Amino acid sequence: MTAARHGDAVGDGRYGEAVFRPEQAGEGERVDFGALAYDDITMARLRALGVGPGWHCLDVGAGTGTVSRRLLEEAGVASVLAVDRDTRFLDARPTPGLDVLEADITDPQSVPGRFSLVHARFVLMHLPARDRVLGTLTELVAPGGLLMLSDAVDLTSDLTPGTPYSTAMRAMWQGLRDTIGTDVSWVPSYPRLLRGAGLVSVAAEIRVPPLTPGSPLSRFWADTWERSRAAMLATGLVDDAAVDAAVRYLGSDDCAALSAGMLTAWGRRPRESR
Template sequence: MKMPDDAPFPGGGRYGEAFFRPEQAGEGERIDFGALAYDDITMARLRALGAGPGWRCLDVGAGTGTVSGRLLGEAGVTSVLAVDRDVRFLAERSVPGLEVLEADIAAPGFATGLRGPFHLVHARFVLMHLPDRERLIAALAGLVAPGGVLVLSDAVDLTSDRAPGTPYTAAMRAMWQGLGATIGTDVSWVPSYPQLLRGAGLGSVAAEIHVPPLLPRSALSRFWAETWERSREAMIATGLVDDAGVDAAVRYLESEECAALSAGMLTAWGRKPGGSPR
């Protein structure tokens, strides 16, 4: 599915097109660095919410399929429909119970074309890059079976005005501002997830934040370094950093001098009123 040519994305770009193109060398590896940093906490939450045998799951913006694969192999769910706008990484996975669909969740009518409902609908680091989030959350909530859960995770920016002035802080601020201006990324509204889930008719709403440590040569440090490299043009266009500033931030990440907070991952969830999800 494709968005109309006049879709209202700030700056005229889209994730995966203007930046983070899946065909770019090393993009799958960059996504996997993020997975190494966040998958364990994601899986712990999904299992705590009941994901297990008998569950049909929808994994939105599934990327390289690490969460989809672990839901099937580790949690033992019955099936996972993994959806992404580009499924080249998902196509490399051959896991019993995994179905892959190339589709755009922002396209009108996306939800009506799926064989739902699902016991679990999960989206991580997806909605922060898209407009019309309230509509999308309502549409995803509509795909949840009675007793099932909708789980949304996105980034929260921790580089406040009081954060020390380091190369890392400058790079993160430039990244958020640059991606906002070019592809519409906006994490400022992410703390409103619990209220948005409640507004979509879900109950038992709650949320948590996980902030993995920034350590030299860690998967998370490599993720941010690769992310800055791919979004360098947008970062420089903000005027907050130049090429030398981005390079300095990468060196800072890999040094023992690094003392900073990574962006956090806020995960919020709500349960559809009704019967048991099993």
């Protein structure tokens, strides 16, 4: 089956069930490898946007809670509500000022209140109901507050030289789309979507951490491929040998590739109600 034909399929599975199950050994470590690669970027942007003392924050899809805790410990915010569909990693490390809520953000009534900051990273890209969820997140921002979204931007294309890495990445994106509906093609539209949702002072940036052998980011992608291997194989774009070759490539000095970028977009809710 060609990639083009396969791309028409959109899976109806769910993140954390069909793939990336939190009960699977090592899943928390995989998430933490991603945090080591991206948290500094996230925190630098949040500080630049003025997030700090007195802010009441909502961290959606909080994972292991690294951003939530850094908001409290480094930015000195007043409180953080960390939300995830499975909170076992959050519950394992209680932190003063950090409230934990097990909830499904696709339910618009799942999170009470409004917040100075609503933050979601690597969440909407996995949700087929992303337009509705974006509306929910916007409504959770208090007047004058900030919405900040981050998701992946695929930097592999038909013009990218063929390497074990680029082959595996194409299979991963297709496999996740077929399995759970992941779609990063719409992520560059974030600024327009935030403006369309009524937010102001909208802007965006893309950051691409380097891929180096043994780095947290390289280990994150290797672990991600292992956990999505069945979905990748089902695309017909790779076989087990190709995935194994890509993992070896990431850990070798031969690796010369761009990781997926992280696009971060933000906007503020007007102080006057819409």
